[in-house]
Amino acid sequence: MKAIICTKYGTPEVLKMVEVDKPVPKNNEVLIKIHATTVNGADARIRGAVFPSIFNFPVKLAMGFKGPRKQILGVELSGVIEAIGAKVTQYKIGDEIMASTGAHFGAHAEYICLAETAEMTHKPSNMSFEEAAAVPHCALAALYFLKKGKIQPGQNVLIHGAAGGIGTFAVQIAKSMGAYVTGVCSTSGIEMVKSIGADKVIDYTRENISKYGDTYDVIFDTVGKSSIPECLEVLNENGQYLSAVHLELSRMLEGIKASLTSNKKVIGGVASYTVENLNYLKNLIEAGKLKTVIDKQYSFHQMVEAHTYVDTGHKKGHVIIRVDAN
Known part of the structure; x- marks a missing residue:
């Protein structure tokens, strides 16, 4: 089978298409023919070894110093089950699925084997393979952190990076929870963010979030670029600042200080993905409350262009790779 491998860290040109052995499912695994996958910020950061300085050594210790030990990147996919192991009971041949591979990676290939207990579920009936491929990573991350924020109907929620991969899902999920949602993005994303349900949009290139005098119960930074002190100023007492990306040391210290000296909480860390949350998202999608925003689509042979x-x-939203396209 064909796969895209990354043997060393660097620019997109380090990625190469090669022939590798087609995997064979173990007793508890399913073999998936991948129809679509994505290239997101996580893939690009891993390929380019772009890690926060405080985490650079431990991340490379875990992943590889000169290049990723797991050379086939890709953390999410959609496809069709082609074969099943002898002990698999939840899925059958021909099932259309979407799945997260998490730290195992491997989605940038024509086939992959996953345990039936992996973060995987049936593809929503009202989504294409391309749309479904973007759900199992960014939407799961958005849901994980928004649940941490314990959002209640009527609360004011501010989302930084509202036009991005996590942000577009976060806007819609927060709306489904009954929140009044303000999205923050650049000028080019304003209309799109409005179209997915944001009640208000702030153009960060022209306006400061404190301009309108609004305050928020939850502020969710999906891109790691907001000023924590500035956000805390407009965060209500007992409010929560959520960060979906690893913080640099200075920002971590700001967050710790805020949590120790006020009733405002700063919550970060690594999102935990579960099948329960993936099914929660599937139900939202089939209820018409969640959709994928696709920016660009590329064929499998155009992986370098996609990373570039x-x-x-x-x-804006998601970059999709059509693995079954020539």
Whole structure:
């Protein structure tokens, strides 16, 4: 089978398409023919070894110093089950699924084997393979942190990076929880963020979040670029600042100080993915409350071009790879 491998850290040109052995499912695994996958910020950061300085050594210790030990990147996919192991009971051949591979990676290939207990569920009936491929990573991250925020109907929620991969899902999930949602993005994303349900949009290139005098119960930073002190100023007492990305040391210290000296909480860390949350998202999708925003689509042979585009930092929503396309 064909796969895209990353043997060393660097620019998108380090990625190469090669032939590798097609995997064979173990007793508890399913073999998936991948129809679509994505290139997101996590893939680009791993390929380019772009890690916060405080985490650089431990991340490379875990992943590899000269290049990723797991050379086939990709953390999410959609596809069709082609074979099942002898002990698999939850799935059958022909099932259409979407799945997260998490730290195992491996989605940038034509086939993959996953345990039936992996973060996997049936593809929503009202989504294409391309749309479904983007759900198991960014939407799960958005849901994980928004649940940490314990959002209640009527609360004011501010989402930084509302036009991004996590942000577009976060806007919609927060709305489904009954929140009044303000999205923060650049000028080019304003209309799109409005179209997915944001009640208000702030253009960070022209306006400061404190301009309108609004305060928020939850502030969710999906891109790690907001000023924590500035956010805390407009965060209500007992409010929560959520961060979906690893913080640099200075920002971590700001967060710790805020949590120790006020009733405002700063919550970060690594999102935990579960099948329960993936099914929660599937139900939202089938109820018409959650959709995937696709920016660009590329064929499997255009992986370098896809990474190059993601590296610009200007993507809106998701970049999809059609693995079954020529």
